[in-house]
Amino acid sequence: MHPVLxxxxxxxxxxxxxxxxxxxxxxxxxxxxxxxxxQSILGQSATPQSLANLRAxxxxxxxxxxxxxAWLGGVLQGDLGTALTNGRDIAESLGGRFANTMFLAxxxxxxxxxxxxxxxxxxxxxxxxxxxKVISGITLTSISIPEFxxxxxxxxxxxxxxxxxxxxxxxxxxxxxGQKLNAIALPVAVLTLVVLAHMxxxxxxxxxxxxxxxxIETAELKGLSTFEVIRKHAFPNAIAPIVNVVMLNLAYxxxxxVVIEVVFTYPGMGQYLVDHVSKRDVPVVxxxxxxxxxxxxVLNMIADIVSILANPRLRHPK
Amino acid sequence: xRIPLSAxxxxxxxxxxxxMAILAPxxxxxxxxxxxxxxxxxxxxxxLLGTDTIGRDLLSRMIYxxxxxxxIATMATALSFITGSVLGxxxxxxxxxxxxxxxxxVDLIMSIPSLIFALVVLSVMPVTVxxxxxxxxxxxxxxxxxxxxxxxxxxxxxxxxxxxxxxxEKLAWIIFREVxxxxxSPLVAEMGLRFIFAVLxxxxxxxxxxxxxxxxxxWGGIVKENKEGIVYGIGAALYPAVAIATLAISVNLVAxxxxxxxxxLKGGRG
Numbered sequence: 001m002h003p004v005l006x007x008x009x010x011x012x013x014x015x016x017x018x019x020x021x022x023x024x025x026x027x028x029x030x031x032x033x034x035x036x037x038x039q040s041i042l043g044q045s046a047t048p049q050s051l052a053n054l055r056a057x058x059x060x061x062x063x064x065x066x067x068x069x070a071w072l073g074g075v076l077q078g079d080l081g082t083a084l085t086n087g088r089d090i091a092e093s094l095g096g097r098f099a100n101t102m103f104l105a106x107x108x109x110x111x112x113x114x115x116x117x118x119x120x121x122x123x124x125x126x127x128x129x130x131x132x133k134v135i136s137g138i139t140l141t142s143i144s145i146p147e148f149x150x151x152x153x154x155x156x157x158x159x160x161x162x163x164x165x166x167x168x169x170x171x172x173x174x175x176x177x178g179q180k181l182n183a184i185a186l187p188v189a190v191l192t193l194v195v196l197a198h199m200x201x202x203x204x205x206x207x208x209x210x211x212x213x214x215x216i217e218t219a220e221l222k223g224l225s226t227f228e229v230i231r232k233h234a235f236p237n238a239i240a241p242i243v244n245v246v247m248l249n250l251a252y253x254x255x256x257x258v259v260i261e262v263v264f265t266y267p268g269m270g271q272y273l274v275d276h277v278s279k280r281d282v283p284v285v286x287x288x289x290x291x292x293x294x295x296x297x298v299l300n301m302i303a304d305i306v307s308i309l310a311n312p313r314l315r316h317p318k
Numbered sequence: 319x320r321i322p323l324s325a326x327x328x329x330x331x332x333x334x335x336x337x338m339a340i341l342a343p344x345x346x347x348x349x350x351x352x353x354x355x356x357x358x359x360x361x362x363x364x365x366l367l368g369t370d371t372i373g374r375d376l377l378s379r380m381i382y383x384x385x386x387x388x389x390i391a392t393m394a395t396a397l398s399f400i401t402g403s404v405l406g407x408x409x410x411x412x413x414x415x416x417x418x419x420x421x422x423x424v425d426l427i428m429s430i431p432s433l434i435f436a437l438v439v440l441s442v443m444p445v446t447v448x449x450x451x452x453x454x455x456x457x458x459x460x461x462x463x464x465x466x467x468x469x470x471x472x473x474x475x476x477x478x479x480x481x482x483x484x485x486x487e488k489l490a491w492i493i494f495r496e497v498x499x500x501x502x503s504p505l506v507a508e509m510g511l512r513f514i515f516a517v518l519x520x521x522x523x524x525x526x527x528x529x530x531x532x533x534x535x536x537w538g539g540i541v542k543e544n545k546e547g548i549v550y551g552i553g554a555a556l557y558p559a560v561a562i563a564t565l566a567i568s569v570n571l572v573a574x575x576x577x578x579x580x581x582x583l584k585g586g587r588g
Contacts, residue, residue, distance in 0.1 A: 018429045025426060029438045144566030146518045148525050149541060149559040152548055160551050255431040259522055263545075273434075274526050277441040285441040293430040300429070 004315055007308050015301040022293045023075070027068050030282050071286070080287040083276070090287045094269060098291065101261070101268035104184055105253050108191035112253075113246055116196050120203030124211060139197035147256050151190045151263035159186060168265050187264045194256050195249045202248075206241035210234050240310040247303030251296045258292070321575070328571030335384060335565050342385040346378040351533040370554055371543050380557055383535035388565075390451055390530070391516035397455030398512060402462025403505060407493045409463075410470035411479075421467070424460045432457045433522065440528050450529060454519055458512055465508050469501040476500075503576070510573025514566045521562060537562055 074081060080090040123132045142150060158164050166183055210216065211234055219229045258270030265271065273288035308314055321329070338345060355369040362368070367376040409417040427435070436453055443449050473479060479496050487495075517537075523529030524538030532539060537558035544555035 018426065021426045022430050025430065025435075026438055029435065030442050140567065140570065141563060144514065144570065145559055145563045146521050146525075146538075148522060148538075149556075149562065152541065152545065152555055153559055156548050156551075156553055156556060160549060251431070255433050258433060258437075259526065262526060273437060274528075277437045278527050280441055282441060285438055289430075289434050289438040292434045296431050296434075297429050 004308060007314065008305050011301060011304050011308065015297060018297050019294060022297060023072060023290055024068065026286055026289045026293065027064075027071060030286055031064055031067070075287075075290065081283040083284045084279075084281045090284055094272070094287065094291070097267060097269045097272050100266065101257055101270060103180070104187060104191070104261070104266065104268060105250075105257055107181070107184065108188045108195070108253055109250055111188065112192040112196045112199065112249075115192070116199035116246075116249075117203055117242065119196070119200045120207060123200065123204045124207045127208070135200065139200055142193050142197045143201075146259075147190060147194050148259045148263050150193055151187070151260055154186055154190055155263070158189075170265065170267070184264075184266070187260045187266060190260055190263075191253060191256055195253050198252065199245055199249045202245040203242055206245060207234065207238050209241070210238045213237075236312075240307040243306040243310065244303045247299050247306070251299040251303075254292060254295050254299070324571045325575035328568040328575070331564055331568035332572055335388065335561075335568075338381055339385040339388040342381050346375075346381040348375040348378040351535075352378075367557055368554060370540070371547065376540075376554055376557065379535045379540055380537070380561060383537045383540050383558070384561060386447075386530055386534060386536040387517060387520055387538070390447060390454070390520045390536070391513055393451045394454040394458065394516045394520070395509060395513045397451060398458035398462050398516075399505070399509060401456065402459035403466040403498075403501075404493065405459070406463040406466025406468075407470045407497045407501070408489065410467050410474050411489060411492050411497065413474075417467075420463070424463050427457070427460045428464075432519070436519075436523065437526075437528065440523070445528055445531060447530065450520065450523065454516055458516065458519075462505075462508065462512065466501065466505065469504055470497050473497050473500050507573050507577035510569045510576070514569050517562060517565065521558070 071081070078091055080094065082088060083090055083093065119135055123135045126132050145153075159166060166186070170183060216229060216233055219233045224232070257268065258273060260266070261268040261270035262274050269288055269291065273285065273292070276284035276288070351374065353373045355373045355375070360368050367380065370376050370379060405420055409420045436457060439453055440449075443453070474492075474497065479492060482492055482496050520529055520536070521538030521541075524536050525542050527542060530536040530539050532543070540558050541555045544552070547554050548556075
């Protein structure tokens with residue numbers, strides 16, 4: 001078997017193992033920790049009788065291992081259980097929300113990725129001069145403010161003071177694509193700003209790292225133009241780190257979405273998760289947690305696979 | 319030793335914030351939960367930042383809120399450093415299966431985004447300050463573990479560690495007397511970043527309603543309480559943004575300086 005194929009298979013196997021382990025961790029996190037689920041849901045004033053009823057209903061009297069496998073078996077067949085608070089099927093309520101979340105993340109990624117790489121290149125090109133310093137200053141500031149506050153700052157100035165965009169991002173199926181995009185303009189802007197900073201800094205570091213290697217100096221010394229140096233020598237070697245950066249930030253985006261959805265009351269999965277955490281609706285939290293973790297793990301796996309593929313030493317073994 | 323201007327500014331603001339946190343009851347003009355005015359009064363001589371959603375003095379709440387936020391973040395950072403670095407050093411010194419076991423477990427925890435994991439755990443735990451500190455501290459200790467282990471692996475191959483081993487020193491001696499003093503500087507620089515992360519994390523949790531519970535004030539909670547004002551053009555919810563950003567940037571400046579100083583001492587990247 002080709003060594004690259006072997007590496008990729010190994011990495012994918014590791015991804016599957018991680019997914020299972022993550023599901024165990026999420027399950028353990030909600031069941032075996034000192035907190036009593038039934039007590040948390042009903043509060044301190046619960047009668048012993050209602051506690052016992054709820055425990056029986058949740059299946060808390062079964063051994064944890066049996067409950068885990070029952071849950072996992074359901075998840076693998078697409079059955080995420082029913083929500084405690086309203087008795088609805090979780091998979092059904094999640095479907096549309098998952099699509100909404102992905103819609104938001106997709107547009108944020110579409111704008112932020114090219115922009116980050118471009119700004120990273122500019123920062124390297126004008127290293128230690130004012131464009132680099134301005135870009136670094138802005139990114140440092142936006143890293144230092146939590147996402148939800150950037151959201152409110154933008155909402156305050158852009159939506160309320162200037163009136164350029166709606167301050168809440170309500171979308172539904174009857175809206176056209178243009179209307180939807182108008183509605184999510186602000187959340188997309190916030191998400192872009194948040195990941196842009198990380199992505200740009202990491203891209204800058206990755207390219208600088210490559211630009212400082214000996215072979216770039218050789219290429220410069222043998223008289224290649226700056227453009228040729230970048231195209232032939234720097235870029236191929238920077239692909240792997242940059243793709244890695246992009247993937248890591250897409251994974252980060254998935255988490256940032258949770259908070260941003262709450263800020264802009266966007267009907268996505270993040271808001272659903274946060275709502276049900278405060279209602280202590282454990283099955284919903286488990287399902288959402290598992291989906292977010294799965295997206296995160298898969299994106300990280302893709303990042304690793306791309307960097308394996310982009311490594312010429314692995315593609316053309318001796 | 320010359321301290322660069324940026325680090326001085328950073329130090330100044332960091333110390334100011336910590337002093338304000340410690341001296342909150344003496345500095346704050348009003349009580350934390352005291353209703354002293356109308357709803358969302360604009361700033362005036364009596365209320366420098368105006369009042370909040372139920373007429374409490376916003377400046378006082380910001381000061382008390384800073385106290386809670388900084389306290390939780392500091393405790394969580396301390397916890398994450400103690401567990402993370404001790405386990406990381408131990409893994410590096412012991413090697414073999416304890417190292418494998420710990421490292422793979424940390425990989426697993428890090429494969430789930432910490433906010434999501436925190437939400438999952440907090441859905442079944444009572445949300446109190448000690449629980450918050452433990453959850454945040456332990457989740458963050460995975461990052462410290464990675465750094466501490468990476469730094470310590472380089473140190474454990476040094477001759478003086480070998481010598482200590484041959485002398486028959488115990489694990490605790492090697493960790494605290496041989497590895498720790500030599501690994502301290504990168505860890506201190508990292509501590510600044512972890513602290514900022516903890517501030518952002520606890521603010522986010524409180525904003526989501528899953529962190530510090532009212533009437534206790536904290537910066538994330540102040541945003542949550544006053545967010546309705548935004549749509550009417552009242553900026554009360556934005557003060558925490560300024561506070562968090564200045565604190566984070568100044569701690570960053572100090573951490574940068576510590577990191578630069580230590581790398582140039584070793585003749586490294588500088």
